[in-house]
Amino acid sequence: MARIAVIDDDAGFRASLAEALDDFGHDVAEFASADSALTALATDPAALVFLDLRMPGMDGIAALEALKSRDKALPVVVLTAYATGENTIAAMRLGAFDHLTKPVGRADLEALLDRALTGTATTSATADSVAPGEIIGTSPAIREVQKRIGLAASGHATVLILGETGVGKELVARAIHRFSDRASRPFVAVNCAAIPADLLESELFGHERGAFTGAIGARRGRFREAEGGTILLDEIGDMAPATQAKILRVLEEREVVPLGGAPVAIDVRMIAATHRDLAERVEEGRFRADLYYRLAVLPIVVPPLRERVADIEAIARHLLARIRPASPPTLSKAALDALSAWPWHGNVRELRNVLERAASLAPGRVIDAADLALAPSPRQTASLPPPRRLAETVADAEIVAIRAALIRAGGNRTEAARELGISRAALYDRLNRYGLTTLSENPTETVGGSDESSVV
DSSP, X not given: OOEEXXXXXXXXXXXXXXXXXXXXXXXXXXXXXXXXXXXXXXXXOOSEEEEESSOSSSOHHHHHHHHHHHOTTOOEEEEESSOOHHHHHHHHHTTOSEEEESSOOHHHHHHHHHHHTTTOOOOOOOOOEEETTEEOOOSHHHHHHHHHHHHHHTSOOOEXXXXXXXXXXXXXXXXXXXXXXXXXXXXXXXXXXTSOHHHHHHHHHOBOTTSSTTOOSOBOOHHHHTTTSEEEEETGGGOOHHHHHHHHHHHHHSEEOOBTSOOEEOOOEEEEEESSOHHHHHHTTSSOHHHHHHHTTEXXXXXXXXXXXXXXXXXXXXXXXXXXXXXXOEEOHHHHHHHHHSOOTTHHHHHHHHHHHHHHHOSSSEEOHHHHOOOOOHHHHHTSOOOOOHHHHHHHHHHHHHHHHHHHTTTOHHHHHHHHTSOHHHHHHHHHHTTOOEETTEEEEEOOTTOTTOOO
């Protein structure tokens, strides 16, 4: 049995949660305000605290900060009926054990108690933000990524962001930087796949004047430009092996060596991102295993948009407000249905492109399904069978149906025609048209004369 504090100004919810906790065998202390709770808990501490986010007087974030300043190890679960990316990340950054949306199911509560009272913190992964630090959506997948961002922002560990192209990996990295204690320092993003391999080393580490032909001046390099802040190595899965070895050295030694120069100590937090399966590339010998393990200290997997359909409407409205700030167009129900049903292999990037086109071409203020002009992507069309004439497709279907009917009828063509819903003459016409002289299951039998036992 543990002593648990419930701090919530909603008497009904507070009583309901306290009753459930009591049923699980715990001693519950109820508080209607953060101020009264902080006073009482100072002399009679709890093993676990449930804390409402929105309360009169001191709010949940301020109360969380006060509780954690007293005891960093105290598990505090923040509760809210109005979850946003901002408050989720802020709570997790301050050390919340978890951030839950009301109401909380009994099974979820039991699982949470098991984790919290045994000291196992929550970890999860996902999603996409549409602006630095601004997380759009409230789906479970988005909520889990918000928690991961908060956890990552509170520390200095190397982060590896994984996800398909277009899911918003750089935006997640920017959110981590924005909520970290490095926020006032530079955030530098480098797309490793966009820079030729022979130039990437100079781009990252810099060079001294005369280090190579054409080096008419010295260059600091992107790592040194990010001094005190964060560097994002995007698409690191495409990096050449030689450069991978030097990135590993940076992680281990915390210094860079400019081309033609001496080692320079740096204070930079590294975040890496890729759409590649790095574990698979390690097995193939295309990515260093030691670098992979050093990068994946805190992994965040951003799921594709098609796996978080509940967020599409919110993201679409947000994007439209950015595309046309003065008078954002609205989406009809048919358009929203079409957006929700689309597979989005290009993820948020594809969604933005579709909305930009629709906002430009829609005749009025309302975008309808037809205005979206959704067309199969190259990835979708690549999986389709090669085009065929309709008559050929129909013929294939008729042949299959005729063979099946004749087999079931034991070769009796009158019975087969009846089953197919056509006349015996029509069946004979198709037998001749398609050259069906043998039955594939018994190729020695032939069609002949009017013998009713003959089969195709």
